[in-house]
Ligand SMILES: NC(=O)c1ccc[n+]([C@@H]2O[C@H](COP(=O)([O-])OP(=O)(O)OC[C@H]3O[C@@H](n4cnc5c(N)ncnc54)[C@H](O)[C@@H]3O)[C@@H](O)[C@H]2O)c1
């Protein structure tokens with residue numbers, strides 16, 4: 001007797017969905033049903049037998065073909081029907097943190113259909129760059145659930161937080177055959193909270209995924225190191241007129257500021273908080289800086305700097321490590337420079353950047369820094385950010 005098909009639903013057939021989560025699930029034996037608002041991508045996923053994931057490392061360029069995938073449009077009822085299918089036992093997302101609230105209503109309807117169909121337990125893992133993103137999704141799902149479903153969902157649905165790491169910039173399809181193809185770095189890390197998973201028909205056995213009971217340390221290590229350094233490189237590089245992350249990190253001033261922020265400030269705090277081995281942590285940082293310098297990725301600073309207000313939110317990649325460093329009495333000069341550069345990010349095609357610049361123009365930088373960061377006007381950290389802001393502004397925006 002053949003084993004029944006094992007299926008996963010993945011929300012967001014974008015860079016991370018097609019370039020990382022989808023292929024890893026396929027490799028682990030799943031048929032992946034992508035769901036997205038983009039009808040063309042869904043159509044293509046159904047029309048093509050496979051697409052390619054190109055590994056873009058300097059010393060290793062090759063591609064892997066991904067098949068056993070299909071698609072349903074996320075605004076149609078097809079996705080609800082998929083939830084009712086008992087061969088589905090995993091749901092993942094990579095849509096962007098701000099979209100979680102939007103997909104929660106669909107997930108709630110899907111879970112209702114699953115309960116009615118007696119589809120059995122399943123696990124949900126949101127793969128977005130933020131601390132405890134699946135818990136946030138869970139809250140949104142519960143606000144959309146009818147009262148009658150809540151106890152069933154509580155018992156049968158695992159909402160597992162995770163940390164997800166692979167640099168996947170938008171890919172120029174002229175480099176390959178199809179616009180479904182994706183270019184990714186070879187490196188990846190996906191760490192999932194083991195305790196939150198429910199027992200499903202088949203045990204959760206994802207190739208290359210680390211299950212841990214200490215997720216907070218992994219999440220903070222990744223977000224407060226990789227994403228902190230990435231955002232700093234993007235904002236400082238942007239001010240200098242540099243277009244891509246690899247070019248920006250090769251600029252010695254950017255490099256030294258980012259490395260000092262990661263080694264001596266964010267990193268020193270993380271080492272204290274999570275008792276990481278200092279030498280291993282420094283190697284982790286240096287490997288990240290090497291990954292940033294990968295010229296094959298052609299990762300634009302405007303992708304990495306996107307949505308500056310989200311990146312400047314409390315507990316995210318810039319203020320999270322700065323607050324942690326301050327808690328331990330550590331310096332924050334380099335982190336403050338990165339934060340100041342974010343306040344100067346004026347790529348006006350980005351809605352959040354435009355909103356931030358408009359606020360600074362009408363309310364003044366001092367007030368906006370205080371409101372966004374929570375650091376009181378006149379306080380030490382507020383002063384440090386303002387001084388760095390004025391320095392950078394004089395140097396790079398003196399005509400404004
Ligand atoms: N790209 C990376 O290097 C990387 C790495 C780790 C984590 N992430 C995280 O993964 C998430 C996605 O990033 P990305 O780079 O893949 O972005 P992306 O823009 O390439 O992909 C997002 C996809 O979500 C789809 N989408 C938007 N609204 C939707 C909705 N309401 N329902 C269904 N689909 C919807 C979009 O059409 C798009 O295909 C983000 O949270 C990001 O922080 C990205």
Ligand SMILES: O=P(O)(O)OC[C@@H](O)[C@@H](O)[C@H](O)[C@H](O)CO
Pocket residue numbers: 129164165166167168226227230231303304305306
């Ligand atoms: O996706 P964002 O906007 O939260 O952050 C931009 C990048 O820093 C991010 O996508 C990284 O490439 C990724 O986190 C690498 O694992």
